[in-house]
Amino acid sequence: MIAAIQLFGRLMMIAIRGQMQYRGAFLFMVAGTFVTSMVQAIGIWALFDRFGNLGVWTVAHVAFLYGTINIVFASVDITARGFDTFGSSLIRTGQFDRFLLRPASIVILVAAREVALHKLGQLLQGIFVLTYALISLEIDWTLGRLALYVFAVSSMYAFFYAIQIVRATMSFWTIESLEILNTISHGGMEAAQYPMSIYKESFTNFFTYVIPLACVAYFPMVGVLDVPDPLGSTLFTQSLAPLAGYVFFAVCLSFWFFGVKNYQSTGS
């Protein structure tokens, strides 16, 4: 286990060093993503300023949810790049052979292959928004709340990472682009930035029981923020909900291993 983490670290360092060879482009892209995502955040703030609160959710509450999700989503984008470009750079070229020949975890080898550092801009934006929320909300951070927050963030990370793994897995069968899954990852992220209670029931149900997005984001955050939930969740269900993120991850991971067994390689 320790050796696996060390190997992951070393491979990551190599990927980062590779990116740093193009420092100008790197800084430019970081600034670019930061500005775009900041403009988006300001847009949301402007809407609240004009139309007021969403039920019990003030702009600071939404900022808390929004900031947290953006931090997690950006972290996944940065660290799951190896899966993101898996189909185009490993399957199409047959390069995946090389990974299967190594006596190490395939997941680690693929994950540490590339790092999308330019997404740091979005991460910065998330930190920025979350900081604003923390200052305005003055949450009473009891140990229980802190634990729930950490639990939720880690399961949110597992959830979004799992979607990247599923996307990569699909490329074992099809080389067509998989925009449909972006609806779930990017679309889901956009949707989860706001409280689930504002959406239609069927939509909420889909993102609770089929794709457990609400379980990793909305429900635990309601618990941390201690606001009433029109959907009727209790602190107990809110605290258990993030488990769904880990279950989802496990399911997606077994789908991945099923895909690896179906790998066809390319002619040499």
Add this chain to the structure above:
Amino acid sequence: MSQILVEGLSKTFRVAERKPGLLGAVGGLFQRKYRSVDALRDVSFTIYEGELVGYIGPNGAGKSTTIKILSGILVPSSGRCEVDGRIPWKQRRAHVASIGVVFGQRTQLWWDLPVIESFDLLRDIYRITDSVYQQRSDELIEMLDLSELLDTPVRQLSLGQRVRCDIAAALLHAPRILFLDEPTIGLDAVSQLNVRAFIKQISRDQNVTVLLTTHNLDDIEVLCDRILVLSDGQLLMDGSIADLRKQYGEGRYVAVELESFASTAPEHETLVVERSDSHILFSLESDVPEFVDEVLRQYPVKDLLITHPPIERIVAEMYQAERIEH
């Protein structure tokens, strides 16, 4: 003791058929037709420890597919396959830790890293202890003459240099079995000699079992005690180099480059395989020296080269012979 056991191995690929044009591409999203391609059909062989086996056959015969199954990359459609008692694709990690694989056409190294850093990384991946690694890498660097190349990024190496580095990389963890997929392809004559000498050496001195696919009959002549011939997914021959030699006997190709155009002598007409204004390629069954003598006298020869007939031709002949027998 048998080390590699293959029994009734078959592999069928499903290939999606595409219709041409935009409509075809859109249609393919909804309905797709698949075509089955049999890459391997009921292949069986056994390889014993320390053997150096050549695996030959034309392009698309299924050589690489076999290597990929033996090294755990592909899962076969049916049949049995055991290497050192392990089923490669089921015990992938344990399996790949004890074999070495080189694909001549494709590097296993990190494209942007200096060679030595790739080696260091492999030490971590294979968990080789420092003292063993030090000794082993020093030995390989010396044998393959790599000391000048260690600080060069892989992408800047010539093909011959890169293949030598790839071979060293595949042997760092001291595997008992080595799979080489076209190790000499595209190499110049000197590099081919170096690579062959090295393969011979580790096979002899370290008793490493080697399975080598190649297009090059010279590789086979110099290296292999035993040959497997594959065509169209089926094993046509499993025998010694002497057995194969019976198939092409004294036969040689004689390629002649002319100083100026000359028409082919009528008595040579039947021997011509290819003809252009400045080149003639003859195929001979026997009496090569006498023929060369004649050619030198009758044509304005600028250059002349005698080679083994290409494997495709020998295999095609074997294939036909097989069909006539049955």
